[in-house]
Amino acid sequence: MRTLPALAGLLSLVLPAMALAQTANMRAASEAEIRQHLPGTSELKEAKNGYEYRQGNKNGYKISNGQVCVRFPDKSTDCVSVKTDGKKFQMIDRKGGRTRF
Incomplete structure:
Protein backbone atom coordinates (compact mmCIF):
# COMPACT_ATOMS: atom_id res chain seq x y z
CA MET A 1 0.00 0.00 0.00
CA ARG A 2 2.91 2.36 0.54
CA THR A 3 4.09 1.79 -3.00
CA LEU A 4 1.28 3.77 -4.63
CA PRO A 5 1.85 7.03 -2.68
CA ALA A 6 5.61 6.70 -3.24
CA LEU A 7 5.08 6.19 -6.97
CA ALA A 8 2.74 9.18 -7.13
CA GLY A 9 5.32 11.30 -5.34
CA LEU A 10 8.06 10.21 -7.71
CA LEU A 11 5.93 10.91 -10.77
CA SER A 12 5.07 14.37 -9.45
CA LEU A 13 8.80 15.13 -9.48
CA VAL A 14 9.78 13.37 -12.71
CA LEU A 15 6.95 14.31 -15.09
CA PRO A 16 7.45 18.10 -14.92
CA ALA A 17 11.17 17.61 -15.56
CA MET A 18 10.39 15.41 -18.58
CA ALA A 19 7.96 18.01 -19.94
CA LEU A 20 10.55 20.73 -19.48
CA ALA A 21 13.16 18.66 -21.32
CA GLN A 22 10.75 18.17 -24.23
CA THR A 23 10.01 21.89 -24.46
CA ALA A 24 13.61 23.07 -24.00
CA ASN A 25 14.19 22.98 -27.77
CA MET A 26 11.02 24.91 -28.53
CA ARG A 27 11.17 28.34 -30.15
CA ALA A 28 8.55 30.83 -31.28
CA ALA A 29 6.89 29.52 -34.43
CA SER A 30 7.09 31.85 -37.42
CA GLU A 31 3.92 33.24 -38.96
CA ALA A 32 4.52 31.05 -42.03
CA GLU A 33 4.87 27.91 -39.88
CA ILE A 34 1.66 28.70 -38.00
CA ARG A 35 -0.25 29.33 -41.23
CA GLN A 36 1.10 26.10 -42.71
CA HIS A 37 0.12 24.14 -39.60
CA LEU A 38 -3.40 25.60 -39.25
CA PRO A 39 -6.00 24.38 -41.75
CA GLY A 40 -8.07 27.00 -43.54
CA THR A 41 -5.81 30.01 -43.12
CA SER A 42 -5.83 30.57 -46.89
CA GLU A 43 -9.58 31.30 -46.61
CA LEU A 44 -9.05 34.22 -44.22
CA LYS A 45 -9.56 37.76 -45.52
CA GLU A 46 -8.13 40.79 -43.73
CA ALA A 47 -10.53 43.41 -42.41
CA LYS A 48 -9.89 47.10 -41.66
CA ASN A 49 -9.32 46.31 -37.97
CA GLY A 50 -6.23 44.21 -38.77
CA TYR A 51 -7.87 40.88 -38.00
CA GLU A 52 -8.58 38.21 -40.60
CA TYR A 53 -12.02 36.66 -40.93
CA ARG A 54 -13.40 33.55 -42.58
CA GLN A 55 -16.59 34.23 -44.54
CA GLY A 56 -19.61 33.78 -42.29
CA ASN A 57 -17.54 33.62 -39.09
CA LYS A 58 -17.63 36.50 -36.62
CA ASN A 59 -14.36 35.56 -34.89
CA GLY A 60 -11.30 37.39 -36.22
CA GLY A 97 -0.84 26.00 -19.74
CA ARG A 98 0.57 24.05 -22.67
CA THR A 99 -1.42 21.99 -25.16
CA ARG A 100 -0.72 20.44 -28.51
CA PHE A 101 -1.42 22.82 -31.36
Missing part, protein backbone atom coordinates in the same frame (compact mmCIF):
# COMPACT_ATOMS: atom_id res chain seq x y z
CA TYR A 61 -7.76 36.03 -36.17
CA LYS A 62 -4.41 37.77 -36.02
CA ILE A 63 -1.48 35.47 -36.75
CA SER A 64 2.05 36.70 -36.19
CA ASN A 65 5.43 35.26 -35.27
CA GLY A 66 4.91 33.17 -32.14
CA GLN A 67 1.31 34.22 -31.51
CA VAL A 68 -2.32 33.73 -32.54
CA CYS A 69 -4.98 36.12 -31.25
CA VAL A 70 -8.73 35.72 -31.60
CA ARG A 71 -11.12 38.65 -31.59
CA PHE A 72 -14.63 37.69 -30.56
CA PRO A 73 -17.85 39.43 -31.69
CA ASP A 74 -18.03 41.30 -28.35
CA LYS A 75 -14.60 42.79 -29.25
CA SER A 76 -12.79 40.89 -26.47
CA THR A 77 -9.57 39.17 -27.46
CA ASP A 78 -7.57 36.17 -26.33
CA CYS A 79 -4.05 35.30 -27.45
CA VAL A 80 -1.87 32.22 -27.22
CA SER A 81 1.82 31.80 -27.86
CA VAL A 82 2.84 29.15 -30.36
CA LYS A 83 6.12 27.27 -29.94
CA THR A 84 7.68 24.64 -32.16
CA ASP A 85 10.78 22.51 -32.48
CA GLY A 86 10.19 22.33 -36.23
CA LYS A 87 7.99 19.22 -36.00
CA LYS A 88 5.75 19.52 -32.94
CA PHE A 89 3.72 22.61 -32.08
CA GLN A 90 2.51 23.76 -28.66
CA MET A 91 0.04 26.43 -27.65
CA ILE A 92 0.78 28.28 -24.43
CA ASP A 93 -2.11 30.18 -22.88
CA ARG A 94 -1.78 33.28 -20.70
CA LYS A 95 -1.73 31.11 -17.57
CA GLY A 96 1.21 29.08 -18.89
Whole structure:
Protein backbone atom coordinates (compact mmCIF):
# COMPACT_ATOMS: atom_id res chain seq x y z
CA MET A 1 0.00 0.00 0.00
CA ARG A 2 2.91 2.36 0.54
CA THR A 3 4.09 1.79 -3.00
CA LEU A 4 1.28 3.77 -4.63
CA PRO A 5 1.85 7.03 -2.68
CA ALA A 6 5.61 6.70 -3.24
CA LEU A 7 5.08 6.19 -6.97
CA ALA A 8 2.74 9.18 -7.13
CA GLY A 9 5.32 11.30 -5.34
CA LEU A 10 8.06 10.21 -7.71
CA LEU A 11 5.93 10.91 -10.77
CA SER A 12 5.07 14.37 -9.45
CA LEU A 13 8.80 15.13 -9.48
CA VAL A 14 9.78 13.37 -12.71
CA LEU A 15 6.95 14.31 -15.09
CA PRO A 16 7.45 18.10 -14.92
CA ALA A 17 11.17 17.61 -15.56
CA MET A 18 10.39 15.41 -18.58
CA ALA A 19 7.96 18.01 -19.94
CA LEU A 20 10.55 20.73 -19.48
CA ALA A 21 13.16 18.66 -21.32
CA GLN A 22 10.75 18.17 -24.23
CA THR A 23 10.01 21.89 -24.46
CA ALA A 24 13.61 23.07 -24.00
CA ASN A 25 14.19 22.98 -27.77
CA MET A 26 11.02 24.91 -28.53
CA ARG A 27 11.17 28.34 -30.15
CA ALA A 28 8.55 30.83 -31.28
CA ALA A 29 6.89 29.52 -34.43
CA SER A 30 7.09 31.85 -37.42
CA GLU A 31 3.92 33.24 -38.96
CA ALA A 32 4.52 31.05 -42.03
CA GLU A 33 4.87 27.91 -39.88
CA ILE A 34 1.66 28.70 -38.00
CA ARG A 35 -0.25 29.33 -41.23
CA GLN A 36 1.10 26.10 -42.71
CA HIS A 37 0.12 24.14 -39.60
CA LEU A 38 -3.40 25.60 -39.25
CA PRO A 39 -6.00 24.38 -41.75
CA GLY A 40 -8.07 27.00 -43.54
CA THR A 41 -5.81 30.01 -43.12
CA SER A 42 -5.83 30.57 -46.89
CA GLU A 43 -9.58 31.30 -46.61
CA LEU A 44 -9.05 34.22 -44.22
CA LYS A 45 -9.56 37.76 -45.52
CA GLU A 46 -8.13 40.79 -43.73
CA ALA A 47 -10.53 43.41 -42.41
CA LYS A 48 -9.89 47.10 -41.66
CA ASN A 49 -9.32 46.31 -37.97
CA GLY A 50 -6.23 44.21 -38.77
CA TYR A 51 -7.87 40.88 -38.00
CA GLU A 52 -8.58 38.21 -40.60
CA TYR A 53 -12.02 36.66 -40.93
CA ARG A 54 -13.40 33.55 -42.58
CA GLN A 55 -16.59 34.23 -44.54
CA GLY A 56 -19.61 33.78 -42.29
CA ASN A 57 -17.54 33.62 -39.09
CA LYS A 58 -17.63 36.50 -36.62
CA ASN A 59 -14.36 35.56 -34.89
CA GLY A 60 -11.30 37.39 -36.22
CA TYR A 61 -7.76 36.03 -36.17
CA LYS A 62 -4.41 37.77 -36.02
CA ILE A 63 -1.48 35.47 -36.75
CA SER A 64 2.05 36.70 -36.19
CA ASN A 65 5.43 35.26 -35.27
CA GLY A 66 4.91 33.17 -32.14
CA GLN A 67 1.31 34.22 -31.51
CA VAL A 68 -2.32 33.73 -32.54
CA CYS A 69 -4.98 36.12 -31.25
CA VAL A 70 -8.73 35.72 -31.60
CA ARG A 71 -11.12 38.65 -31.59
CA PHE A 72 -14.63 37.69 -30.56
CA PRO A 73 -17.85 39.43 -31.69
CA ASP A 74 -18.03 41.30 -28.35
CA LYS A 75 -14.60 42.79 -29.25
CA SER A 76 -12.79 40.89 -26.47
CA THR A 77 -9.57 39.17 -27.46
CA ASP A 78 -7.57 36.17 -26.33
CA CYS A 79 -4.05 35.30 -27.45
CA VAL A 80 -1.87 32.22 -27.22
CA SER A 81 1.82 31.80 -27.86
CA VAL A 82 2.84 29.15 -30.36
CA LYS A 83 6.12 27.27 -29.94
CA THR A 84 7.68 24.64 -32.16
CA ASP A 85 10.78 22.51 -32.48
CA GLY A 86 10.19 22.33 -36.23
CA LYS A 87 7.99 19.22 -36.00
CA LYS A 88 5.75 19.52 -32.94
CA PHE A 89 3.72 22.61 -32.08
CA GLN A 90 2.51 23.76 -28.66
CA MET A 91 0.04 26.43 -27.65
CA ILE A 92 0.78 28.28 -24.43
CA ASP A 93 -2.11 30.18 -22.88
CA ARG A 94 -1.78 33.28 -20.70
CA LYS A 95 -1.73 31.11 -17.57
CA GLY A 96 1.21 29.08 -18.89
CA GLY A 97 -0.84 26.00 -19.74
CA ARG A 98 0.57 24.05 -22.67
CA THR A 99 -1.42 21.99 -25.16
CA ARG A 100 -0.72 20.44 -28.51
CA PHE A 101 -1.42 22.82 -31.36
